[in-house]
Amino acid sequence: MVDMHGVGVRTPDVLIIGAGAAGLMAAFTAAQKGKQVIVIDHSPEIGRKILISGGGRCNFTNRDIKPERFISQNKHFARSALSRYKPADFLSLVEKHRIPWHEKKLGQLFCDNSAQDILSVLLAECSAAGVRLFTDVRVREISRSDKFRVETSRGTFLSPALVLATGGLSIPKIGATGFAYDVAKHFGLPIVTPEPALVPFVFGGMDQGWMHELAGVSLPVKASCGKMAFEEALLFTHRGLSGPALLQISSYWHAGEPIRLDLLPGQNAEQLVGGLKATKGKMRGPAALGRWLPQRLAQEMARQHVPDRPVVEWPDKTIRALAASLHRLDIYPTGTEGFAKAEVTRGGVDTRALSSKTMQAESVPGLYIIGEAVDVTGWLGGYNFHWAWASGHAAGTAIAEG
Template sequence: MNTQAGRATPDVIVVGGGAAGLMAALTAGARGQSVLVLEHGPEVGRKILISGGGRCNFTNTDMRAECFYSANRHFVKSALSRYRPEHFVQMMARHRIAWHEKKLGQLFCDHSARDIVSMLLAECRAVGVRIVTDVRVSAVTRSDMFHLQTSAGAFAARALVLATGGLSIPKLGATGFSYDVARQFGLPVIPPEPALVPLAFGREEEAWVKTLAGLAVPARVSCGKVAFDESVLFTHRGLSGPALLQISTCWRQGQPVMLDLLPGQDLAANLLRLKKEGSKARGAGALARWLPQRLAHSLAERHAPERVLAEWADRDIRALAGQVHHMALHPTGTEGFAKAEVTRGGVDTRALSSRTMEARDVPGLYVVGEAADVTGWLGGYNFHWAWASGFAAGESIGAAV
């Protein structure tokens, strides 16, 4: 869709037609402001459309500040307290969009992620938000207003919202536009890095992981003091799955990642019991009582004695259990922005008001969504940050402009 913007001067220009940008636009529009959205892609909401397997994990019932990473760790509290998951669900109810809850409080559309985009567009139309797609912004300057030079002509407004996201998923057109404009106006930017991204490993660990490609197992993955209990997926390139994606956001180069393949169980105690019973099972057969066959065989080949369990020394049992419960892996990096669901880092939130998303030293300039240094857990948190931060900016603009 490409709606001509005309030449009337809007109150607000939102650069970026994703989740945060559309929420900021419809919120400001609902408060009586004239709003223009400039989107460089062929349609708005493209990241929404591909999310959650096409059904959009749009929020989470367990919305806590502790589920977000930022150099300014308290920054998210104000916006999250004022725009809760139930607020977004109420909007969906008005548009009769059915949804369901999956594990860990994750909320998904019953039908399609396109329902979310259609809802946001309908809300924008209802308050007169104008949208221009396929437009590139080439320059931004500021005097009494913000002036934008674009491929669709020149525009100006008293408020400018940077909502172009981060660098993740470049095939959707991700750019560093918001970072560049922020730096231009003196806002610090924390170097962006891939987050919620599969991890890659060195030759030896990669070779072992590849032998198990396609296998998914429940596990506990930890890095430092942070741990997640979800599934791990072995791939031809490295490790993925929800638990690995979660831990990737807090992982730093050089840190080991610890893997517990039987969380909540005591493999040593179980094997010692079998030994006492005189078990004739060999390593793979013993492990297969608790682990998938392929994983049991792989671990037994690497770490189990070549004797029946009844003949194992207790130290052999404890050594094998240690590998299962405390396997240390050493990532060499990530699979990069191409495979990252979100971006870690961005415009330093210490330069922004936590209540309004406005730059403290640049009145009228707002930064929302993934463009800011806020990264949520997997499971609807990043979309909710888009809704909450966009709402905070739109509400502030509506009150101030």
């Protein structure tokens, strides 16, 4: 079979667009069950997002994966795929390839060496199963009659099964695009508006001023937005706030909403400060608060909330007001640092259009959409990689058994 440019038409059982975590998982899952699989990617390099993840060590899953730790307009959608591919399943794959790994806090699993180890595992599995990979491929047109016809810079691909695994909009500098959304819309599938998630916050006005002065300061906090709260580290930046607690809460935040910070979670600020007052010493605000807060933050909180007098001279109402501010500091971001700094994308292809068991589009037989392209966003800490594994495995299995 030859197309009009004289290039042979390739006719795999499965064509996967996107050679990232989800795409490669789907590829070898289907190929191991006998399907001929081709994966194409627009980048000349495979797995760039894998390689930069986890500070270069790839937080490849989490021991404590739970469906309620994934955000979607259909909060139950992820449950099926997650129930059929668990953290232990991917860990067994890692150990099969003798990749050294370690567990950090909150169930997070990382490579000992580098993220390249995880990419190598995926590529080795693909190679062993006979998956063919094509890089630096530009897709020009996609159409469908009895099969999907994909016109590219490397010729034409004709396949009964097409998998979109091109991710979301986060980190455009490594090639992120809205390709999956465009193809989904072409086939009439709805899109939940994509927004940055797991992303630092920015502030304006007076808030920006005092936060900028604290750039580099970090401390454990409890960050809340609505009914959600995360107790992890906060980091002041030159533009606003970051750190795990703020990145986590960003996935639940919407413009105009406040974020509440407890700067002394698990402690009683009124009792702490009241105890200092009872000693009748001459300690002033910055030194007093410096017992529990980083020094620069202690100075700023003292400047904003207490008189420049020894603690022993503070009225009880001042101590109560200070305690309230330490436990319930409401801040109002003007926005986030956007997709450029977002670890993942919230929103994407609407799950109402997909089968939760197979990841196939209900109205377009043979079209599968997986990974970050779908309206499923996990917590920080290996959850989004696990969604890539689980959704890719679900699609690959369904294609092979269909």
